[in-house]
Amino acid sequence: MMHMTFNGVRKTNIYLLEGRQKGPFAPLNREITSIGRSHRLRRTDKGLLEIQQPIGYKAITRDDALRIKDEIAAWLVTDSWAPLQFDDELGRTYWSVVDGTLEDLARDSRSVLWRGTVKFLSAYTTGQEHEINVPTTYQSFTIRGQDQTPWTTYTRFTAPRSQYTLETNKGLYVLLNYNFIEGDILRIDYSKREVTLNNKDLAVSVSLSTNWAMLQPGTVQVRASEPTTVTYTERYY
Template identity: 45%
Template sequence: MAKGLTFNGIRNSKIILLEGRSKPPFAQRKHEFRKQDYGYRLKKTTTEPLPISQPIGFVVNDDYNALELRDELTNWLITGEPAPLQFDDEPGRTYYALIENSIDDFSRFAYLRQGTLQFICPDPYAHGDTDHLDVEVIEKPFIITGQTFTPWTVNVTFAMDTNKFEFTGNNGLYLLLNYTFVAGDRLQIDYVGRKVSLNGNDLRSAVSMSSNFVLLQPGEVTLKASHECTLKYDERYY
């Protein structure tokens, strides 16, 4: 069976994946240094977007059919935001990508159109499984899976009234919200953008200055919370 790809939740059976996919083993990193008397000290490391090039081909009946297929591919591949990209030969891995090149670039060989799809992934990692950890009021160890640091989301549904929510990890993660929560309230805390919402409304004002948002690192971590909650994260791979 021919290998294919799925993009933005759609699989197009008319395209054929050709040999020669190009994807770095990991995204390029740029290091910024600060000069000191004894040498240089690392100031910051930035991970660049990940490029993926995938040669493809598709068979056409005539020039009219070629235009139809070109328009179909254009409508499928051009998105306003990064969309999920999955390859059959990388099972369980999802990239979030944008298309960069034009379908007009494709070469013509009689009834075959052939070219390369150029994707760029602002999030330079492949996403694996989504894991849900049930965090309790007593310390409990968990294993964070994947290859590299990953963001997270905490979800709480309060079963009783309380005047705060506290979440602690032995990796330096610490969240403290001073607020009068009532039974039935639904709280969500998202590492990305430091977003905090209560029943769908912004509650970032309740976050204590002592809070410390840190990414999860693969390996063992011990977590606890003042109220039972769920921590969700995606495995991330190079």
């Protein structure tokens, strides 16, 4: 029997039924300017991926059914995006919220089976997490996945430095001006635009020439002024 895990919780008494509806990728909203036979793509916005998943459970009495309904509500209703994983889609996580309610939830004839359809909206899809060890000279790495992805870094300084840089051949450039000493631990979080040194805020060190950019899928050249571990998670359309 197949199940799903949502927000870190897997309910084995609630199982997946056939009939999942999900597009191969999120809808794309194109802004196109046309002049005669010339067409210019001005912008592309990625929409939300809709996932409709039929579920079922067994309830002998109506009290049992009501208890499980309350259990489903407590499980699936969240205030922010939460990870959704299906047993039959290993390695994929849909960061989702429930949209609407289980309008079709009902008892299956006179049996003990109840069924309904959960509608999720997914903001983005992730795969496996990877670490790359970035040296002080340009080295090529393959960024896996289909879509650009955020990243974090970990750096331990082995000698005093007056600057720190991290850069790629595809636009990412981070410059920090600070007197680092041996043993300092530097962390950078792209999503939060957060820079910490020994767990203390170091935003003041970020140069105005810094260009924040996500990692692009495919082959990319990366270097840092101090050996650095960059961590990212695969992203998919």
